[in-house]
Amino acid sequence: MPVAKNIVQLQQQIRSRYDDLSKRLQQVASYVLDNNNSLAFDTIAVIATQADVPPSTLIRFAKAFEFSGFNEIKQLFRRDLIEETASYTDRARLLKEHEPEQTGRGKPLHILQQFAQVNSQAMHQLATQTSQQQLEMAVDMLSKADNIYIIGLRRSFSIATYLTYALRHAECRAFLIDGLGGMFNEQLSMVGKNDLVLSISFSPYAEETVMLSKAAAKAGAQQIIITDSQISPLAAYSDVCFVVNEGKVDEFRSQSASLCLVQSLAVALAFKQENTH
Amino acid sequence: MPVAKNIVQLQQQIRSRYDDLSKRLQQVASYVLDNNNSLAFDTIAVIATQADVPPSTLIRFAKAFEFSGFNEIKQLFRRDLIEETASYTDRARLLKEHEPEQTGRGKPLHILQQFAQVNSQAMHQLATQTSQQQLEMAVDMLSKADNIYIIGLRRSFSIATYLTYALRHAECRAFLIDGLGGMFNEQLSMVGKNDLVLSISFSPYAEETVMLSKAAAKAGAQQIIITDSQISPLAAYSDVCFVVNEGKVDEFRSQSASLCLVQSLAVALAFKQENTH
């Protein structure tokens, strides 16, 4: 019997061997099967107390399943928790540690696989960390605004571009602030009281985006912000602020989660319009 | 100021005092705000490395916020994670059991979850169905081209936009064909023999994109195509053709997989340039 590589395997092994274990080891087994969170977080001493066995029994249990110590079992549970909820950064680090030169570092396919992995993770995080309330508020604001001005420069420009396209398809008066013809100021000055500004900006935050945010605040317009950190300079001006944890490969940040968020907003808005007309 | 009793309180305190903190303490602050899971799981040594500060700074940070040590902060995040995962597991179970009206069909969060889900799958598919050979050939062609012309209209415009941005950062002569000022024909006619055209087009295929493809073929330029079907009208002209299977929610197609592909190409190219110079 090989040593278990993840929780599911371990649980299977425990169940299949349960009847052959000694009394104390059964106690441990049943605790291990029922208390995932405790295993991930508590110390051996605490776990031993909870399971009502001496600490050494835990180590014996681990060794009975071919581990070098109980800590390896705890690691298993930790990693599982991380995979369920973790920020992609944690994930990526784990990947790098556990998956050395498989596809070949720097090779295109390897890069693609890393991005795919990291994006997939970021998607999950986005879905779990975004609240219904934020979303509904944002959609509501979008649906009530006279005009919607969208700004996102440099890296964020493509996201802004897409959102503008999508909102137009939801029959919104959406305008992309692109600075075309050097007309940033002219475009910025259009924002009025019943309008809404949606800014997308990641570190390093573009000057113009921050300026628009200020201008919008002054004009009394509502604001939705999509950014990458709680302490983003934009967060201060926002009515609704989405902090998106994008994945990255080496130093290259992905965009996928932001794109997903933006598209979800547009589609949710489309649904809403449909139901109210 | 009383000591924070939970994550939300702590985050508020950090944000409000951020500007008054020293440089290193700000580094820690920003890491603490953005890496919940790392804080729950990693040791001080690991966190210090990730935040790029010495361990002692973490303890100083904790003390600046009235904790007795950094471990108290870690406890805060652990407790929060336990609560969060418990409720997430519950929610996930409920979702599966009551599929229909639980999160609410058409509700923003439900839409976001669906998109996150299908995108995550699409990522996986992309990573497994794309071949090393295609990718390497594409990267090679990109690195050798005199000029790179990129076209993608309507829905694909944002992807084209992003690729242009990314290639410019990899020090490529990349040009976005955007039809600005009604100059499609003028832009198209620039394509020469040693140039490369990268077209992105999904059904329904934009006329201009197909035209460019033909023009490029006539001019003897190389072509990379990103599309959604083997029988796309573009596939015929391509030297390398990526068929991307995007996810969709109801009738709304996602874009994330294409974005991921495009970014991987750009990063792979950047790596290649770096290694050859």
Added chain:
DNA sequence: TATTAAATGAAATAAATAGTTCATTTTTGT
């Protein structure tokens, strides 16, 4: 720019946590 205070980081120390040992108890087979 000289002086002092604040911030920083490397290395040492303290605390905690995990794992080992061995004497004792319990079980098993005859």
Added chain:
DNA sequence: ACAAAAATGAACTATTTATTTCATTTAATA
């Protein structure tokens, strides 16, 4: 019921992890 073997638990040791210290650097003040 009696070895012999297996299981058990208390106390000990080793290891890892958190915290403190202090010499050095950086920034502020006069």
